[in-house]
Amino acid sequence: MSQIVHLDLSDNKLTGEIPSTLSQCVMLVFLSLEGNLFEGSIPASLRTLIGLEYLNLSRNRLSGKIPIYFENFTMLKALNLSFNNLEGEVPQAGIFRDMKHISIIGNKELCGGIQELRLPTCKVRHTKKRRKLPKLKASIAVTFSFFIVLTCFIVVVYWKRKLAMRPSAALPTNERFQKVSYAKLRQATNEFSPSNLIGQGSHGSVYRGILDGNQLVVVKVLNLRQKGAFKSFLAECESLRNIRHRNLVNIITVCSSIDFTGAEFKALIYDLMQNGSLEQWLHPSKNQSDMPKLSFSQRLDIAIDVASAIEYLHHHCQMSIIHSDLKPSNVLLDHDMLARVCDFGLARFLCKSTNLDASHCQASSSGLKGTVGYIAPEYGLGGASSLLGDVYSFGILLLEMFTGIRPTDVMFKDGWTLHEFVKTTLLEGTVKILDPSLLSSEHLAAIDGSQIGDVEKVRFEEGVVAIMRIGVLCSEEIPVERMDMANALSELRAVREKFLRHSV
Incomplete structure (x- = not known):
């Protein structure tokens, strides 16, 4: 959990020493361990948590001195060390300059600190022994x-x-x-x-x-x-x-x-990945003319695989990840034709609290990032990277998978796009926009090779239309009108369950 931000374990019965491995949680902003039975000193390793804004270690059995490194925690706004067995001199720099931001009551052996704390003056012990080294010893030490x-x-x-x-x-x-x-x-x-x-x-x-x-x-x-x-x-x-x-x-x-x-x-x-990229299967080169065509069910499975990967990056990582370059050449297929998303060279991290507003996260960036044809329109206008930018790319990818047409095809010019082409054709409720290879392999013949009936044809066309609508909704020009990645994944799974159940 190295990227955890908020950790509250207060008012339990945790025992032993405070784990030094907390030092690996460098993203921590809030840490509360109050009301437990922790013993020993405050670990020196916690000096790495310089991003802390709130730290509460009160009501434990901690002993030893207050670590001097707390003075360097410039982001710290509240420090509570009260009701422990801490001893020695209280630091005076950093957060310790203002008693409003610290609480150290209940530690009877503390001394020093700023005057407002009204603690006893620290005793100077063994001052007589603190003498300068003889010249000979000093020379040896320097050498x-x-x-x-x-x-x-x-x-x-x-x-x-x-x-x-x-x-x-x-x-x-x-x-x-x-x-x-x-x-x-x-x-x-x-x-x-x-x-x-x-x-x-x-x-x-x-x-x-x-x-x-x-x-x-x-x-x-x-x-x-x-x-x-x-x-x-x-x-x-x-x-x-x-x-x-x-x-x-x-x-x-x-x-x-x-x-x-x-x-x-x-x-x-x-x-x-033994089966290469999705790009090779959708648009084989001349020396790959003998490559078999992807079936309707294979394309649907691949679409669901890609949606699953992007949905995971957006909603199930410690910090949301924007892929920023989703396209067929960045989707690889293993020996079982399982799709895997690759190439994170343009990836961006996004704070989960602002998933739909990347401008609030320092890890996001502005500018034209990605590949022409798959880039969200707002990126071209200087918009910041966002999860909805990935959704747009996925929508275009989905339309390309089932139409067999690249978004950069020569037919698209003067504002005419793959999105507009599919959206306009869908109004007719037909499958004219479908990749011709699917019409021969899926639409005209059943799985067992026999001619399919009218009911199966209607069901097949309904499935195609449903998928195309998902692609259109994901690739809307205005970001807020796009479908969320989780919803797109859910609806694609529903299509597969409904139509593949009938052997289409």
Whole structure:
């Protein structure tokens, strides 16, 4: 729970010492442990919680001194340490300058502090022993310190030279991720051979590889000379290191090192999705002309998989995540045709308290972010990243999946869009807009190969219309008129349950 913001465990019977691991909860703003049976001193490790605004440790059995690091908690507005067994001098800087913001009553052994606290003056103990060191002892101490500093300097220089000569040290984002060196990735991709190149983007190249002799992987190598590539790398690492979902691509590890020329090298390593991207299935190239067409049920399953992933990012992460670049090439299909959303290079974090207003969250950004055809209209006008921007992209993706038409098709010009095309055609209540391959494989023949009846045809057309309406509602030009991602997912599941139940 490293990103928890508000934690209240007050008035229980918790015992032992305050866990030092609370120091990992660096996002904490409110922490209350009052009215328990905590013992021992206040952990020194809590010095990392500099974002705290409210801290209450009162009515426990805490002992020792008040940590001096509380003076550095510039965001702290209220500190309650009352009714413990704390002792020693009360700090005078930071929050301790104003007694209105602190409470230390009930600690009989405290002393000092600002005058308003009216505490007894601290006694100076063993003052006679505090004498200056003799010159000889001082010289020895200075010489010893010099040699320590010199040794540390030599070790650092040696380490840097060794790293330059053998640039194989990878820096994992987390201990649970395996370490992979530049040399190992070079070997896995056959020296980043063009024959293993499976894609190129604005921030780097993607290679197929075999890691450790048997693990099929995808290696995304960042082009750090490209503007924004390093920021994209950090965004993807931050987004993927703590999220887990069956419809999100699984990151194996990262490599942050230098290559054999001494240049900086950064790469992300993922599981290989054996069935490629949704883009390849919807719009196969000339050398993929023999690729089978996706069936109606497969497309619906993929749409639900993608909706599940985006709904998870929006509503079930510690902080809501905006993908910002949802499109067919960023939807991968595994060996079971399970869809997984990938490429978080443009991802943004959003405070959950302002899910629909990204302008209130510092992690959001303004500007044109994403891919033409899938970008929400408000982004083009300088609007901030938002969850509804992802909803728009999903709506366009959904319409493209079932019409087989790209949103950038030459037919769309002078304000005419895929959204408007589908919306206008839906008024006729027909399936004219459906991908022609679906009409032959799904609409005209039943699952067992026999001709389907009129009832099944009507049911099929109703299913198509329902899906198209979801796509249209998600891709409305005005953000507030769009369907929420959770509702879109729910309605797509309802379509599948209703129509696939009848073998359509």
